[in-house]
Amino acid sequence: MSVATVSRALRGLPNVAMSTRAHITAVASDLQYVADPMATRLATGRSRTIGCVVPLLGGWYFAQVVAGVEAVCTEAGFDLVVQSAGSAERLGDLADDAPTLQRRVDGLIMVDYALTDTNVAAFRTAGIEVVSVGAATGGFCTVGIDDAAVGDMAAQHLIELGHTRIGLIGSMRTEPFRFAVPELRASGFRTALADAGIDHDPHLFADGNFSVGGGAGAMTSLLAMSNPPTAVFALSDEMAFGARRAAERAGLDIPGDISLLGVDDHELAALFELTTVAQDPSAVGVSAARQLIARVDSEHNDDVHVVDRMVLPTRLVERGTTGPVHSA
Amino acid sequence: MSVATVSRALRGLPNVAMSTRAHITAVASDLQYVADPMATRLATGRSRTIGCVVPLLGGWYFAQVVAGVEAVCTEAGFDLVVQSAGSAERLGDLADDAPTLQRRVDGLIMVDYALTDTNVAAFRTAGIEVVSVGAATGGFCTVGIDDAAVGDMAAQHLIELGHTRIGLIGSMRTEPFRFAVPELRASGFRTALADAGIDHDPHLFADGNFSVGGGAGAMTSLLAMSNPPTAVFALSDEMAFGARRAAERAGLDIPGDISLLGVDDHELAALFELTTVAQDPSAVGVSAARQLIARVDSEHNDDVHVVDRMVLPTRLVERGTTGPVHSA
DNA sequence: TTGAAAGCGCTAACAG
DNA sequence: CTGTTAGCGCTTTCAA
Numbered sequence: 001m002s003v004a005t006v007s008r009a010l011r012g013l014p015n016v017a018m019s020t021r022a023h024i025t026a027v028a029s030d031l032q033y034v035a036d037p038m039a040t041r042l043a044t045g046r047s048r049t050i051g052c053v054v055p056l057l058g059g060w061y062f063a064q065v066v067a068g069v070e071a072v073c074t075e076a077g078f079d080l081v082v083q084s085a086g087s088a089e090r091l092g093d094l095a096d097d098a099p100t101l102q103r104r105v106d107g108l109i110m111v112d113y114a115l116t117d118t119n120v121a122a123f124r125t126a127g128i129e130v131v132s133v134g135a136a137t138g139g140f141c142t143v144g145i146d147d148a149a150v151g152d153m154a155a156q157h158l159i160e161l162g163h164t165r166i167g168l169i170g171s172m173r174t175e176p177f178r179f180a181v182p183e184l185r186a187s188g189f190r191t192a193l194a195d196a197g198i199d200h201d202p203h204l205f206a207d208g209n210f211s212v213g214g215g216a217g218a219m220t221s222l223l224a225m226s227n228p229p230t231a232v233f234a235l236s237d238e239m240a241f242g243a244r245r246a247a248e249r250a251g252l253d254i255p256g257d258i259s260l261l262g263v264d265d266h267e268l269a270a271l272f273e274l275t276t277v278a279q280d281p282s283a284v285g286v287s288a289a290r291q292l293i294a295r296v297d298s299e300h301n302d303d304v305h306v307v308d309r310m311v312l313p314t315r316l317v318e319r320g321t322t323g324p325v326h327s328a
Numbered sequence: 329m330s331v332a333t334v335s336r337a338l339r340g341l342p343n344v345a346m347s348t349r350a351h352i353t354a355v356a357s358d359l360q361y362v363a364d365p366m367a368t369r370l371a372t373g374r375s376r377t378i379g380c381v382v383p384l385l386g387g388w389y390f391a392q393v394v395a396g397v398e399a400v401c402t403e404a405g406f407d408l409v410v411q412s413a414g415s416a417e418r419l420g421d422l423a424d425d426a427p428t429l430q431r432r433v434d435g436l437i438m439v440d441y442a443l444t445d446t447n448v449a450a451f452r453t454a455g456i457e458v459v460s461v462g463a464a465t466g467g468f469c470t471v472g473i474d475d476a477a478v479g480d481m482a483a484q485h486l487i488e489l490g491h492t493r494i495g496l497i498g499s500m501r502t503e504p505f506r507f508a509v510p511e512l513r514a515s516g517f518r519t520a521l522a523d524a525g526i527d528h529d530p531h532l533f534a535d536g537n538f539s540v541g542g543g544a545g546a547m548t549s550l551l552a553m554s555n556p557p558t559a560v561f562a563l564s565d566e567m568a569f570g571a572r573r574a575a576e577r578a579g580l581d582i583p584g585d586i587s588l589l590g591v592d593d594h595e596l597a598a599l600f601e602l603t604t605v606a607q608d609p610s611a612v613g614v615s616a617a618r619q620l621i622a623r624v625d626s627e628h629n630d631d632v633h634v635v636d637r638m639v640l641p642t643r644l645v646e647r648g649t650t651g652p653v654h655s656a
Numbered sequence: 657t658t659g660a661a662a663g664c665g666c667t668a669a670c671a672g
Numbered sequence: 673c674t675g676t677t678a679g680c681g682c683t684t685t686c687a688a
């Protein structure tokens with residue numbers, strides 16, 4: 001047996017006699033032989049590895065995305081290497097250091113970064129395909145949800161319940177992650193309000209920093225207003241959790257005194273009876289990974305329809321934190 | 329310039345003239361040259377990659393551990409590939425297929441698996457070092473917390489408050505993950521009770537499956553007893569969250585009517601005012617990764633003291649869900 | 657259908 | 673201090 005024949009046999013290439021192949025596979029499994037991946041990668045020039053970069057590995061949302069990505073990677077026989085880049089600089093380094101990733105990963109999934117065409121081009125010239133997760137920002141593949149629609153759904157729901165003074169808990173920080181997301185959701189929300197002929201008091205905004213504690217602080221400041229809102233829309237469930245707590249501490253009944261609406265359908269949202277606009281981040285991860293793998297692996301080329309923008313569904317989940325506006 | 333010189337210069341090896349090195353680095357950065365990692369790996373026989381296997385990528389606990397691991401990996405210049413193996417079979421495959429991992433990773437961090445010496449030996453012979461996270465189970469390195477002490481702390485706290493009928497929400501499933509953990513915590517808890525001269529009613533146990541929903545169900549069944557407990561100890565915060573909700577739904581006041589105690593100090597525990605035995609899973613990940621890297625990388629050999637068992641601290645965080653026993 | 661041989665791009669002796 | 677020369681273990685023409 002020559003190495004060439006063994007190589008062909010083990011990889012299932014044609015032009016190998018049945019008997020030879022059988023023999024080779026038998027011996028291989030007997031010896032527990034497995035082709036050295038590094039040698040293979042060096043020879044083929046492809047690493048069968050994809051990278052996934054997230055701002056924060058420990059967060060609920062990102063963990064879900066990564067879980068989705070991982071599932072399709074292992075299924076497709078790809079290794080998944082994860083990296084977190086929490087600061088804008090770290091991300092900048094990553095983009096500048098595209099050559100560093102060269103040959104280490106066939107493709108990259110960038111989660112919730114404000115990637116520019118230039119960044120992506122840098123990766124491409126380094127031979128790295130990239131698909132991003134989040135808001136669409138350039139001429140490259142992005143999978144995500146319709147964040148403006150999220151804001152719209154939230155507004156519609158609250159409007160139907162008769163609310164007109166609606167607080168907004170969001171975030172003004174745009175770096176390093178989910179950069180466009182808060183603004184998109186907020187503008188969808190404001191547009192819906194405007195379309196309904198409600199003019200929205202811009203003071204009804206508070207920064208919740210996409211954290212539980214931030215949400216609580218934001219709610220507290222909203223409640224401290226001379227003319228507080230009858231409902232508040234938090235741009236994430238975690239902020240809504242905090243907001244809920246703050247409202248309860250202030251002695252308010254939800255939804256009797258004030259309605260509360262979140263985004264995500266976090267695993268604990270049901271427990272809080274939180275009405276929310278649900279998304280499925282792990283499905284986002286799955287789709288992103290499929291797109292990427294279709295682009296870098298000819299074997300999976302026709303498994304999925306390659307597109308530049310993929311929008312996953314969101315839906316309103318009505319639970320117990322929203323109700324009709326109370327009479328003032 | 330010969331390739332050898334370039335190689336030496338770029339890797340910071342000795343025996344390179346200052347001027348030569350300067351020139352080479354200059355040209356390299358000018359050309360954005362980076363050594364091909366696959367070629368390096370093939371030549372050196374080390375992948376500078378470590379693998380991390382978890383039962384579930386999306387869970388809070390595991391996400392924290394992975395985050396810790398990732399932080400030290402990138403700092404040490406190692407790639408981190410993650411894989412989830414949720415079922416016992418998938419894990420078995422992994423152990424049997426140790427040869428598959430061969431040369432792909434220098435080391436492996438197995439999170440909360442019931443690894444046997446045999447499993448570990450299989451990895452070792454494949455040239456893969458492994459450190460596990462969780463309960464100590466064999467002659468290999470394990471980093472974790474003292475789960476029996478966790479149970480003990482919980483029991484002490486509740487005993488001091490005067491409780492004697494204490495419910496336990498845990499889990500009887502031992503596969504595939506955290507296999508020994510529930511039993512260790514439970515036995516630490518029972519021992520403390522026994523030492524205090526309290527004989528514990530074995531019926532005061534309910535399976536909460538380490539999930540929010542399970543915790544709620546478990547609490548409900550505990551509450552349905554003819555002689556319900558005055559306090560309950562949930563083996564995880566997520567189960568405690570569910571338990572709390574169930575108690576509230578039953579119209580009970582916490583801690584007035586019933587005390588509740590969890591384990592983890594989940595990011596939302598503070599929000600729930602949950603008294604809990606805190607651990608720091610990301611610190612566990614950090615330590616595990618350091619141990620592993622010290623074992624596979626001579627450069628980092630003396631950065632950390634290599635041990636076989638590493639126990640990280642836990643502490644009781646008293647918040648609002650535990651209080652003195654109410655008079656019956 | 658199979659084998660021989662030339663790389664893939666690096667590292668590591670060994671000479672010089 | 674620097675260059676030469678073998679590999680590392682595969683894949684891939686090209687012949688046989």
